[in-house]
Amino acid sequence: xxxxxxxxxxxxxxxxxxxxxxxxxxxxxxxxxxxxxxxxxxxxxxxxxxxxxxxxxxxxxxxxxxxxxxxxxxxxxxxxxxxxxxxxxxxxxxxxxxxxxxxxxxxxxxxxxxxxxxxxxxxxxxxxxxxxxxxxxxxxxxxxxxxxxxxxxxxxxxxxxxxxxxxxxxxxxxxxxxxxxxxxxxxxxxxxxxxxxxxxxxxxxxxxxxxxxxxxxxxxxxxxxxxxxxxxxxxxxxxxxxxxxxxxxxxxxxxxxxxxxxxxxxxxxxxxxxxxxxxxxxxxxxxxxxxxxxxxxxxxxxxxxxxxxxxxxxxxxxxxxxxxxxxxxxxxxxxxxxxxxxxxxxxxxxxxxxxxxxxxxxxxxxxxxxxxxxxxxxxxxxxxxxxxxxxxxxxxxxxxxxxxxxxxxxxxxxxxxxxxxxxxxxxxxxxxxxxxxxxxxxxxxxxxxxxxxxxxxxxxxxxxxxxxxxxxxxxxxxxxxxxxxxxxxxxxxxxxxxxxxxxxxxxxxxxxxxxxxxxxxxxxxxxxxxxxxxxxxxxxxxxxxxxxxxxxxxxxxxxxxxxxxxxxxxxxxxxxxxxxxxxxxxxxxxxxxxxxxxxxxxxxxxxxxxxxxxxxxxxxxxxxxxxxxxxxxxxxxxxxxxxxxxxxxxxxxxxxxxxxxxxxxxxxxxxxxxxxxxxxxxxxxxxxxxxxxxxxxxxxxxxxxxxxxxxxxxxxxxxxxxxxxx
Ligand code: BGC
Numbered sequence: 001x002x003x004x005x006x007x008x009x010x011x012x013x014x015x016x017x018x019x020x021x022x023x024x025x026x027x028x029x030x031x032x033x034x035x036x037x038x039x040x041x042x043x044x045x046x047x048x049x050x051x052x053x054x055x056x057x058x059x060x061x062x063x064x065x066x067x068x069x070x071x072x073x074x075x076x077x078x079x080x081x082x083x084x085x086x087x088x089x090x091x092x093x094x095x096x097x098x099x100x101x102x103x104x105x106x107x108x109x110x111x112x113x114x115x116x117x118x119x120x121x122x123x124x125x126x127x128x129x130x131x132x133x134x135x136x137x138x139x140x141x142x143x144x145x146x147x148x149x150x151x152x153x154x155x156x157x158x159x160x161x162x163x164x165x166x167x168x169x170x171x172x173x174x175x176x177x178x179x180x181x182x183x184x185x186x187x188x189x190x191x192x193x194x195x196x197x198x199x200x201x202x203x204x205x206x207x208x209x210x211x212x213x214x215x216x217x218x219x220x221x222x223x224x225x226x227x228x229x230x231x232x233x234x235x236x237x238x239x240x241x242x243x244x245x246x247x248x249x250x251x252x253x254x255x256x257x258x259x260x261x262x263x264x265x266x267x268x269x270x271x272x273x274x275x276x277x278x279x280x281x282x283x284x285x286x287x288x289x290x291x292x293x294x295x296x297x298x299x300x301x302x303x304x305x306x307x308x309x310x311x312x313x314x315x316x317x318x319x320x321x322x323x324x325x326x327x328x329x330x331x332x333x334x335x336x337x338x339x340x341x342x343x344x345x346x347x348x349x350x351x352x353x354x355x356x357x358x359x360x361x362x363x364x365x366x367x368x369x370x371x372x373x374x375x376x377x378x379x380x381x382x383x384x385x386x387x388x389x390x391x392x393x394x395x396x397x398x399x400x401x402x403x404x405x406x407x408x409x410x411x412x413x414x415x416x417x418x419x420x421x422x423x424x425x426x427x428x429x430x431x432x433x434x435x436x437x438x439x440x441x442x443x444x445x446x447x448x449x450x451x452x453x454x455x456x457x458x459x460x461x462x463x464x465x466x467x468x469x470x471x472x473x474x475x476x477x478x479x480x481x482x483x484x485x486x487x488x489x490x491x492x493x494x495x496x497x498x499x500x501x502x503x504x505x506x507x508x509x510x511x512x513x514x515x516x517x518x519x520x521x522x523x524x525x526x527x528x529x530x531x532x533x534x535x536x537x538x539x540x541x542x543x544x545x546x547x548x549x550x551x552x553x554x555x556x557x558x559x560x561x562x563x564x565x566x567x568x569x570x571x572x573x574x575x576x577x578x579x580x581x582x583x584x585x586x587x588x589x590x591x592x593x594x595x596x597x598x599x600x601x602x603x604x605x606x607x608x609x610x611x612x613x614x615x616x617x618x619x620x621x622x623x624x625x626x627x628x629x630x631x632x633x634x635x636x637x638x639x640x641x642x643x644x645x646x647x648x649x650x651x652x653x654x655x656x657x658x659x660x661x662x663x664x665x666x667x668x669x670x671x672x673x674x675x676x677x678x679x680x681x682x683x684x685x686x687x688x689x690x691x692x693x694x695x696x697x698x699x700x701x702x703x704x705x706x707x708x709x710x711x712x713x714x715x716x717x718x719x720x721x722x723x724x725x726x
Pocket of ligand 1: 080098099154201280281406
């Protein structure tokens with residue numbers, strides 16, 4: 001483009017976005033002041049049909065080992081996806097990568113892994129109960145995605161934790177729709193603040209990995225809208241993600257990526273979602289049906305039996321089976337999202353990564369994610385004067401474990417414990433090289449530290465017997481494409497028992513994908529749940545152990561005592577030959593997690609919302625009022641202890657007609673200095689005091705009175721008020 005032309009365009013009042021491709025200035029849609037819909041509409045008019053077809057068809061960005069299909073050469077090395085751009089119209093390619101913890105590399109792809117910063121798992125981010133922090137984390141991985149040449153990040157996992165054995169729970173945000181939707185929405189907003197499209201996924205009811213391609217999720221419409229769908233809906237409202245990824249599973253017998261109910265009716269009509277629906281990798285089964293049901297983009301078509309949206313879609317349009325207007329709608333939605341997040345105005349590339357700053361962000365999230373589950377006789381924080389500290393197990397001398405599958409982020413410095421787990425998909429097990437032991441040693445330089453790998457419980461107990469304090473690290477590798485056992489593997493429970501029997505001052509640090517059983521709980525003095533704590537996990541664990549920061553995470557999911565307490569003690573499909581279709585009846589409906597436990601008067605191992613602090617808090621002045629139809633609660637929180645700390649007051653609401661005795665209605669993370677207090681006013685989302693009515697396709701406010709509780713977990717309600725019927 002020549003200089004005078006650019007001047008002419010600028011003098012027409014077009015704004016030159018920083019880094020904008022010079023070429024983009026020549027087009028009517030280059031004006032960032034126009035609404036994304038308008039810009040998309042203008043591009044669409046200039047496009048040929050083949051160009052539209054190009055936008056809706058995705059390539060895998062890596063070589064697929066079982067097909068020998070090479071990725072397009074323009075794709076980023078080892079990436080999840082690539083969709084060519086339309087250079088003549090200034091529309092960039094879509095360079096697509098996983099996922100919610102950071103910039104991943106496909107395991108199959110290369111010998112070279114992209115080394116990037118890993119946030120703690122999605123579940124850990126939810127455990128912070130701090131959407132601001134979730135947003136900062138999102139912005140951090142969005143920046144790394146940009147700098148790595150990606151403008152689409154497959155983040156935003158928000159499937160409700162209905163099944164604690166789901167191997168992907170670590171990618172999601174727990175069992176409550178308000179917490180999950182708010183957390184993931186904030187993370188998506190952070191990612192997209194860097195002009196990178198984020199998904200939310202996997203739409204919908206993708207609650208277990210067992211039989212994930214064949215299982216059908218069966219649930220009543222209203223119950224789904226008040227649970228899993230609500231989590232997505234809140235995430236869509238808060239994060240405005242450019243894309244929604246439809247899931248592998250079926251819903252009511254239909255594949256999620258060709259479900260008119262899920263895509264056209266709920267998502268696009270009822271939620272008025274303006275972005276595009278991309279398929280999961282290998283989740284498309286048809287051309288016409290998928291297109292007519294609302295799928296807008298076939299991702300990495302090589303994963304499907306056929307390239308359904310390539311030539312077959314062209315033919316279907318020619319034959320009148322799919323209207324041209326539908327192709328326009330698909331392309332318009334994709335273009336709109338590219339404009340809405342600024343991916344057109346701010347082309348990727350050129351930035352550098354500030355690894356130190358990003359590590360600090362990951363660590364800050366981990367510090368607020370760690371949940372103190374037990375602390376007898378104030379065994380924690382560890383005293384810096386302890387002389388002999390024995391650290392056992394969990395490769396705590398080398399690093400912290402992360403979750404497996406497509407979301408795996410490979411760290412700078414390489415895998416701290418190579419060779420573990422499957423070396424092909426969905427492995428390997430990756431340990432991020434931020435060793436808790438080293439971080440602990442840095443905090444107690446005068447102490448004598450000893451590390452044992454824990455393989456020999458007798459030796460571990462012997463060392464423990466002569467220690468001032470023992471910290472046992474226990475890990476669980478949770479991964480995509482497999483479900484998990486809630487029992488710790490490889491004799492770790494026996495190890496903990498043996499060590500605890502030898503030393504009463506035994507603290508257990510769990511690094512797990514989600515809830516686990518703790519048969520040794522009564523025998524140990526302290527327990528921390530550190531999840532998959534990410535690139536700064538070792539430092540974060542040490543800081544919480546030594547009390548440099550308060551323990552302020554809260555459980556985003558109920559920890560059950562036994563499988564018998566779950567709605568489905570037996571995991572459906574587990575004993576079927578692979579590939580055999582089956583259905584899971586989600587008869588608990590919207591009564592997920594603590595709601596199920598409440599409804600059935602079950603006592604969990606640890607309840608939702610639970611987490612101890614190193615200080616203490618008191619609540620007062622709890623009241624609630626309806627202000628112009630909105631329900632608002634007021635409360636005062638005081639730090640009654642002797643050190644600063646962070647609390648999460650939680651408001652629960654109950655009413656006749658709810659799926660369970662109570663729902664989480666509001667929460668707030670806050671920091672208070674000793675003796676300080678603060679007064680909060682929180683307004684309640686009207687849907688949380690309503691019931692969905694499928695017949696009228698509407699939320700209906702409950703007509704009667706409401707009971708509101710203020711508590712510090714779903715099982716620890718301190719005070720309550722009743723709000724009369726409106
Ligand atoms: C996963 C998605 C992921 C995609 C691309 C699939 O196996 O279910 O979550 O984004 O692969 O790697």
